[in-house]
Amino acid sequence: xxxxxxxxxxxxxxxxxxxxxxVEHPVPEHVDPVRHPSAFVYCFxxxxxxxxxxxxxxxxxxxxxxxxxxxxxxxxxQYITKEVTFGAVVRGIHHWSASAFVVMLVLHMxxxxxxxxxxxxxxxxxxxxxxxxxxxxxxxxxxYLLPWDQKAYWATMVGTTMIGSTPIVGxxxxxxxRGGSDLGAxxxxxxxxxxxLIVPGLMFxxxxxxxMMVRRQGISRPL
Amino acid sequence: MRRRRTSVLVLYTHPLFGQVIKQLxxxxxxxxxxxxxxxxxxxxEQALASAPDMVIVEEGVRLDxxxxxxxxxxxxVIDLSVDASGARRPxxxxxxxxxxxxxxxxxxxxxxxxxxxxxxxxxxxxxVAAEARYEPxxxxxxxxxxxAAAHRPGVAPEVRRRRFLTTGIVAIAGYIAxxxxxxxxxxxxxxxxxxxxxxxxxxxxxxxDLKVDSPKKAEFTVSRRDGWIERTDRQSAWLVRRDDGSxxxxxxxxxxxxxxxxxxxxxxxxxxxxHTGVFAIDGAVQGGPPPRPLDRYPVxxxxxxxxxxxxx
Numbered sequence: 001x002x003x004x005x006x007x008x009x010x011x012x013x014x015x016x017x018x019x020x021x022x023v024e025h026p027v028p029e030h031v032d033p034v035r036h037p038s039a040f041v042y043c044f045x046x047x048x049x050x051x052x053x054x055x056x057x058x059x060x061x062x063x064x065x066x067x068x069x070x071x072x073x074x075x076x077x078q079y080i081t082k083e084v085t086f087g088a089v090v091r092g093i094h095h096w097s098a099s100a101f102v103v104m105l106v107l108h109m110x111x112x113x114x115x116x117x118x119x120x121x122x123x124x125x126x127x128x129x130x131x132x133x134x135x136x137x138x139x140x141x142x143x144y145l146l147p148w149d150q151k152a153y154w155a156t157m158v159g160t161t162m163i164g165s166t167p168i169v170g171x172x173x174x175x176x177x178r179g180g181s182d183l184g185a186x187x188x189x190x191x192x193x194x195x196x197l198i199v200p201g202l203m204f205x206x207x208x209x210x211x212m213m214v215r216r217q218g219i220s221r222p223l
Numbered sequence: 224m225r226r227r228r229t230s231v232l233v234l235y236t237h238p239l240f241g242q243v244i245k246q247l248x249x250x251x252x253x254x255x256x257x258x259x260x261x262x263x264x265x266x267x268e269q270a271l272a273s274a275p276d277m278v279i280v281e282e283g284v285r286l287d288x289x290x291x292x293x294x295x296x297x298x299x300v301i302d303l304s305v306d307a308s309g310a311r312r313p314x315x316x317x318x319x320x321x322x323x324x325x326x327x328x329x330x331x332x333x334x335x336x337x338x339x340x341x342x343x344x345x346x347x348x349x350x351v352a353a354e355a356r357y358e359p360x361x362x363x364x365x366x367x368x369x370x371a372a373a374h375r376p377g378v379a380p381e382v383r384r385r386r387f388l389t390t391g392i393v394a395i396a397g398y399i400a401x402x403x404x405x406x407x408x409x410x411x412x413x414x415x416x417x418x419x420x421x422x423x424x425x426x427x428x429x430x431x432d433l434k435v436d437s438p439k440k441a442e443f444t445v446s447r448r449d450g451w452i453e454r455t456d457r458q459s460a461w462l463v464r465r466d467d468g469s470x471x472x473x474x475x476x477x478x479x480x481x482x483x484x485x486x487x488x489x490x491x492x493x494x495x496x497x498h499t500g501v502f503a504i505d506g507a508v509q510g511g512p513p514p515r516p517l518d519r520y521p522v523x524x525x526x527x528x529x530x531x532x533x534x535x
Contacts, residue, residue, distance in 0.1 A: 023393070024389065057404075058403070058407070061410055061411065072451065072452075075451035078451065079450055079451035084410055085413040085417075086410040086413070087410055089406045090407060090410050
């Protein structure tokens with residue numbers, strides 16, 4: 001006798017309420033673009049998350065071929081782009097999603113700021129959002145070095161030199177960022193670890209908090 | 224003397240909620256739904272202006288409840304949940320309501336009838352429940368058969384709309400997943416899907432350098448692609464030219480355990496130093512432990528006299 005797979009699982013794990021909670025979550029009237037065309041501004045946060053997920057998926061697949069070593073980084077990226085089937089597609093998704101992610105992140109932040117949505121009782125969610133903004137830019141900065149071409153190298157040279165201009169602790173921070181005085185193998189390895197392990201882990205945790213708080217508090221109304 | 228009916232203001236974040244509550248309360252003679260409005264600043268103003276005895280707010284948005292209580296401290300506020308599935312637990316301190324008990328719960332927590340009609344039973348007023356749900360059963364019951372039958376028997380249009388939207392959400396999610404997932408899968412499997420190229424012929428020397436029945440070890444380098452890396456390996460082969468003009472090429476490894484063997488010109492045979500495996504000039508085993516003759520490489524002579532072999 002045929003058993004429907006979803007029914008089989010649902011009868012054991014009771015997934016339906018959780019699923020309904022997602023697909024049947026009612027959209028509050030003031031954020032419904034059908035009723036209020038200007039409500040499209042409430043889409044920026046969701047779009048930021050969409051691009052974040054695209055970055056996670058395409059990034060995981062890039063890791064199948066990418067090697068973070070000065071000997072291989074550039075060649076492996078070229079191999080992905082020019083020789084692997086759909087490699088240019090996967091790298092393209094990662095490339096364009098990265099730009100779109102930052103654009104949407106800024107628009108989302110502007111919406112929250114200009115509507116005053118960071119005020120009581122949502123201060124903690126604003127703090128989580130600002131941390132996510134900082135981590136998002138850290139992802140951009142560390143990811144930019146990984147193709148290991150001239151643009152990547154010199155952009156990171158400029159960026160890390162800026163870190164070095166910090167008063168008093170600048171030299172220490174410069175060495176910490178580069179993993180030494182020069183930009184080289186150690187820099188590439190630590191940027192890779194930050195880009196694929198540390199920062200994404202922190203972002204997942206903060207995103208969980210971000211979403212839990214918005215579900216608990218609701219979407220703010222414009223004043 | 225006729226008692227004054229309790230006036231009720233219903234605030235919703237989704238219009239359907241207001242419709243459902245109004246239908247469910249229609250049979251209650253002791254109360255009157257004064258207004259149904261969306262929860263926003265205007266509705267809160269209205270709550271003050273019409274001075275309702277009771278306000279029913281959809282969904283436990285604490286912000287709105289606090290605002291209401293601040294603006295209208297004498298009004299009874301019921302934070303209502305309609306949950307037909309019973310799958311959710313009520314929030315701590317809240318009382319659950321489902322379609323069967325909904326009116327009873329409102330009645331129980333509403334103002335006491337009689338002389339003190341406007342005073343709630345307890346103060347501050349209790350919060351009844353937390354989460355608003357839109358269950359098909361609630362909607363069908365509230366809207367009545369006639370309403371639903373106009374479109375399709377037994378299924379309210381809101382329910383059909385809901386199913387359509389759920390299917391739509393799942394379909395769009397599946398579309399995006401396929402759009403990204405399918406190329407990504409081909410991308411990962413690309414090395415396995417690629418056809419391995421023809422085996423290359425490698426030039427290993429000139430046929431004129433080979434004397435009849437005098438095997439010579441040819442050393443050569445083979446380049447191969449390892450992903451983005453070009454590797455060059457040193458390889459060798461034993462070349463033999465027989466007196467009938469035919470060429471043979473042997474792998475330089477003994478077929479016993481892979482040691483390098485050597486040609487003994489005075490004995491006119493190949494001898495492996497490891498376990499004294501012995502092969503004839505045509506590769507046949509003449510003694511020792513080797514289980515099979517020497518492995519042969521495909522070999523050919525080009526028109527210009529260059530000998531080429533194919534590695535196995």
